[in-house]
Amino acid sequence: MSIIIWVVLLIICMISGYGFFELKMLRVKRYRIDDPAVPDSLKGKRIALLSDLHGIYHGKNNVRLFKKLKEEKPDYIVLSGDMINGRNDDEIKYAFRMIKKLKKFNVPVIYTFGNHEEKLRDIDLKSYRRLKRFAKKNIILLNNRAYCPDENRKVAFVGLNLPLWMYHGHDGNGLIKRRTDLIVKKASVKDCYKILIAHDPEHIDKYAKSGYNVCLSGHIHGGIVYIPFIGGIVTPRFQMLYKRAKGCHKYENMTMIVSGGVGWHDIPLRLLNHPEIVMIEF
Numbered sequence: 001m002s003i004i005i006w007v008v009l010l011i012i013c014m015i016s017g018y019g020f021f022e023l024k025m026l027r028v029k030r031y032r033i034d035d036p037a038v039p040d041s042l043k044g045k046r047i048a049l050l051s052d053l054h055g056i057y058h059g060k061n062n063v064r065l066f067k068k069l070k071e072e073k074p075d076y077i078v079l080s081g082d083m084i085n086g087r088n089d090d091e092i093k094y095a096f097r098m099i100k101k102l103k104k105f106n107v108p109v110i111y112t113f114g115n116h117e118e119k120l121r122d123i124d125l126k127s128y129r130r131l132k133r134f135a136k137k138n139i140i141l142l143n144n145r146a147y148c149p150d151e152n153r154k155v156a157f158v159g160l161n162l163p164l165w166m167y168h169g170h171d172g173n174g175l176i177k178r179r180t181d182l183i184v185k186k187a188s189v190k191d192c193y194k195i196l197i198a199h200d201p202e203h204i205d206k207y208a209k210s211g212y213n214v215c216l217s218g219h220i221h222g223g224i225v226y227i228p229f230i231g232g233i234v235t236p237r238f239q240m241l242y243k244r245a246k247g248c249h250k251y252e253n254m255t256m257i258v259s260g261g262v263g264w265h266d267i268p269l270r271l272l273n274h275p276e277i278v279m280i281e282f
């Protein structure tokens with residue numbers, strides 16, 4: 001074998017080795033939303049966004065994750081889906097442990113399901129119902145519901161839980177707008193500053209046109225390998241160099257923050273794409 005092939009193989013091994021190492025390098029990524037429409041009750045408040053945990057531990061019992069979260073002193077904790085992979089009972093126990101620990105922060109913990117929780121409904125309906133019951137009892141489960149944290153009802157968190165086909169297809173029949181209109185009407189939050197929690201960032205245009213001010217998403221895991229200023233290498237829809245793999249994005253009047261994710265699944269690799277707790281300050 002020629003020396004060039006050996007050198008290429010060595011470089012691939014070194015990059016993969018580093019990518020495996022980077023999985024453990026949890027960091028805090030900060031964003032600031034400067035929007036004149038932000039109500040007084042939200043000014044200065046900080047949201048910790050945790051997405052795509054996929055049953056992963058950062059240290060024993062997630063000690064490193066909770067330590068960093070504690071240091072940040074968030075006013076709200078948002079879980080934007082895929083806390084579990086939905087494959088076995090251990091993951092349900094993981095979700096229960098996480099929920100119990102997050103509850104101890106004594107701030108509103110708001111959880112909206114992602115595609116992996118939805119998959120669990122098909123695989124193991126009993127466990128899916130157990131997870132739902134437990135989340136409802138202990139934290140704020142927002143699956144197609146709204147929640148106003150302030151007495152004056154100037155701010156509303158809206159959790160949009162989309163059917164599994166939407167993670168592969170497109171919203172051709174206006175489901176996002178119809179579902180939003182129904183939630184907004186039912187909860188009487190039409191005039192609120194609306195923070196959407198929606199796992200999949202793909203539908204940014206539909207979210208913006210549905211009247212949301214801010215959208216918190218995840219799902220793409222930063223594209224596994226992230227090329228700064230260009231995007232993530234690959235997405236669950238097999239899009240290459242996807243711009244919204246993570247980061248802050250604007251669409252009309254809406255700001256979307258996409259988390260690169262806390263965990264991973266199937267491919268244990270991250271390059272230039274640390275696992276992250278996202279902190280959003282208003």
Ligand SMILES: [Fe+2]
Pocket residue numbers: 052082114115116199218219220
């Ligand atoms: Fe996902």
